[in-house]
Amino acid sequence: MSMERFKRLLDAYGADARRWPEADWTRAQSLLSASPQARTEWSRAAALDSLLDHHPAKVDDGAVERCFDRIVAEVDRRQQVSVQAPAPFMTRLASSTAPRASLFAVVAVLGFLFGLSGWGEPVSPAAADTLSITYGGDFGL
Amino acid sequence: MDSDDTDETLMGRIAEGDRGAFHALTRRHLPRFLRVATRILGNASEAEDVAQEAFLRVWSHAARWDGGKAKVTTWMHRIVVNLCIDRQRKARTVSLDEAGDPVDPAPSASDDLWRTQMAGLVNQAVGELPERQRAALALCYFEEMSNVEAAQALSVSVSALESLLVRARRTMRDRLTAMGLKTAVEE
DSSP states (O other), X not given: OOHHHXXXXXXXXXXXXXXXXXXXXXXXXXXXXXXXXXHHHHHHHHHXXXXXXXXXXXXXXXXXXXXXXXXXXXXXXXXXXXXXSOXXXXXXXXXXXXXXXXXXXXXXXXXXXXHHHOTTOOOSGGGTTOOOOOOOSOOOO | OOTTOOHHHHHHHHHTTOHHHHHHHHHHHHHHHHHHHHHHHSXXXXXXXXXXXXXXXXXXXXXXXXXXXOOHHHHHHHXXXXXXXXXXXXXXXXXXXXXXXXXXXXXOXXXXXXXXXXXXXXXXXXXXXXHHXXXXXXXXXXXXXXXXXXXXXXXXXXXXXXXXXXXXXXXXXXXXXXXXXOOSOOO
16 A cells, blocks of 8 residues: 555544455555554544544433434324325225225116116107117016 | 334335334434434534434335445435535534634643533534535544445545545644644654
8 A cells, every 4th residue: 555545544534443444454554564654644643533532422312302202293293194184075086996886886776777767768750760678577666 | 113123124114104113213223313413513403303304204205215225324324414414505604703712722620621622622623614524524434434335325436435534634633723732643
């Protein structure tokens, strides 16, 4: 590993081996053992590390719990809104299998009764040639 | 919910609307992402807002996660980082006055006070970094993510990540030195 590459990696990852790419750290060790300049650069990076380690990022348990509760409440609220939101009648009708089947049955029955009623049979002379088939039996209605 | 479930398993269930899985994933990772957001934003209250929004996006967009492209945590880091950067860009006001005067870096009678002051200075210097440098430092240095994962979370190449880190650390060294802190060993 060249000194230039070593210094760049030190500048990027600091002096702690845990933060280095493993393969690079293995190569850096031989440079460190052979080069006083490399050791000086390493110590310089370690000094900056020790300052950065003062960066505060303590997150207390209360903040975590508060945040968790907010997240859960918001998810619950969104779910309730999506469940309670009334869908348009036709959309609901079209999106559900049971109402569609019911609608089909109602239309079929109405159509059948409409046929029995005789309403719509040809009455004009012009329509006399029209073949009509009507059922004259008793449906027991 | 089995606490041994992997993140990937939980994500699959969340995509199907399993709230128990969502609670388990949130419990597992919320402290970490709250910490990352705090490091990037430097503000606990804003970090809570970002963490909340991030997890709500996980809930809403779980089906978009592609296990072949990124680990769950990498994907979540990307969400948090992007939310933090967006927030910072919208309201970028850095008050240099809030940090006070540089302090004597030598430990005084009160080590606690010294540490508090030191933390304040480092926090100020980190807060003045550009957003992406700050995010790179938070992920790679403070959270000790691998360079590959951190690069994925930031949507950059590993080489670009290293450049962000180099610029961040060099800037930090200059600023902390200017504040009177010793950033080099005695020759």
